[in-house]
Amino acid sequence: MVKQLKFSEDARQAMLRGVDQLANAVKVTIGPKGRNVVLDKEFTAPLITNDGVTIAKEIELEDPYENMGAKLVQEVANKTNEIAGDGTTTATVLAQAMIQEGLKNVTSGANPSWFTTRYRQSS
Secondary structure (H helix, E strand, O other): OOOOOOOHHHHHHHHHHHHHHHHHHHHOOOOOOOOOEEEOOOOOOOEEEOOHHHHHHHOOOOOHHHHHHHHHHHHHHHHHHHHOOOOHHHHHHHHHHHHHHHHHHHHOOOOHHHHHHHHHHHO
């Protein structure tokens, strides 16, 4: 398979679209009045759920760069589920906001390494 390469703003925007698609599908389930999401399963009946990590695991996007962004947020949901057992939707929404704000700052000239260091220090 031929490797596709994207750089700079094109790559960041494609990954952000993937982050947003996954997070937007998950965040409708947040809170006591959260909605259910219907997942189409190829060989079984559709699944109706309001569990953030279940929704995140089922999302796979066609565009490889968008899919990379979605996989970043899937990892957040998976780790939150492993460690805390709950709060995956909240973690997904927070990850989306952090990525969006981080990319805004990087686009305006901030050093990406600075953000990485600060995120690691805060965890």
